[in-house]
Amino acid sequence: MSEGTHPVTAVRRFNRFYTSAIGVLDRRYLGSPYGVAEGRVLYEIATGPGGGEGVTPKRIGEITRMDAGQLSRIVGKLERDGLVARRRSATDGRSIELSLTPDGAAMFAGFNQSSAALAEQLIGGLSAQERRSLVDALETAQDLLTPGERPPAPIVLRGHAPGDMGWITERHGVIYGREYGWGPGIEAVTARVCADFLEHFDPDREHCWIAERAGERVGCVFIVKDTAPETARLRLLMLEPSARGTGLGRRLVEECVRFSREAGYREIVLWTHAVLTAARRIYAAQGFEIVETWEHDEFGAMEVSETWRLRL
Template identity: 35%
Template sequence: MLDERNALVADVRRFNRFYTRTVGLLDETLTQSAFTLTEARVLFELGHRSNPASAEIAGERGFLAGAFRLENGPAASEISRQLRVDAAYLTRILRKFAGKGLTEARTDPADRRRRVLSLTSRGEAALARLQAAADRDTARLIESVPDDRLHELRSALRKAGELLGDRTRDSSEVTLRPHRVGDVGWVVQRQAQLYAEEYGWTIEFEAMLAEIGADFIRNFVPGRDFCWIAERGGEPVGAVFLVHQ
């Protein structure tokens, strides 16, 4: 197990080098903008965490936010902790942003000892330009990915984030979609594994499942027969078949 972890460490570092080289961030500048990578991360964080709807904020803070239309952005300490940026370095960045009219600080109505940060209209415009540039760069990055493999890439990214502790996505929602190439094979694989693990069934059961799956594919008539795949967080978690007898 230790050898596998060491191999994974090497794989992660190799991918990080590849990705960093690919997106061109070795010079610490994002998309040829006026912001360094860390400055861009701070700007993104401010944009994503400023002005949440007051209904989503519990208690007195939410009531005051709605009543007085006050900003409910993060405090500097929260950004420092979230982005793991040195507090002194973050202070210099925020001072630079304030000097350019990109950010403003206000007193938290629920705790007057606390100062919350938000983007000004100029800051929001700068963030929009940065976001558009980042989107263009990312679109170019994935141009070489064939259309029929886009879903595979999205699923891999979601799974990597989930395994590494990313909690920014709501993965509780389950969606249904029609089956596509490869889904019936996945159902056969998962059923065979499940019954082997829980009931000790042998590979002969997998052979029977494969025959049933092949029969469904060969005799499938759109509009008469159906297969839906349930997904959560972009990953298949179940299936429903409805066939004409």
């Protein structure tokens, strides 16, 4: 994935490629008279717990996440076509089990052989090393996209590096535009803050924290010098939606307070807006207090701005 590609865009692009490559959109999947949904139901019946000798519709639904009504219609069609049979479960009289008829087993064997041939055709031009790389990539993708089976990667904080200021500017424009309807004014303000930080950076009195999870940037905040020598200014606290609810916002603000105390500042001030309720709760919890409010329309709509102050 290129650095500028959003993960959602990459996933959707791969979905389009792969569904076309394996013929998912064909009504006659793999040369059979059935579509991919019917083929998947045949697969689950053939390879289920009973190895073709019996699997419940409930279990098929759990595995495929198929709508119960759709699954019922597919099973009914396969029964009418003589490929699937049902019987009352020997262990639970309230449940039924599905199995393949001889015709169903023959149909599945054809499906299975055609599917394997198609996969081999897709990878036929790859070297042994490329095939190993493909297997690793597919297994990684499956692990990453399987919910609930692994703990989330830890979020780490680091200082700024080349490329971070462009990301900060871009994400402020996108997130605040999408969530609050702010116009290009927020991106312009953010770009000026980032440019000033880089041009006048004083490592003893200023700092930028970038939060990363598994190598992906998910948040940021700055401490910079204000006009008064004993006053620090907290700027550009921002979290990606994926990092919210993790305590990251509180952690970033705590880092700002710690750094400011160690740098010898006597107070921290910040500019925020009444609409940013989550950030305001974090500031209040750290002991910041509102000292000034005013209105402006710099971002395209009338907003209530606030100055907050924390005495150190």
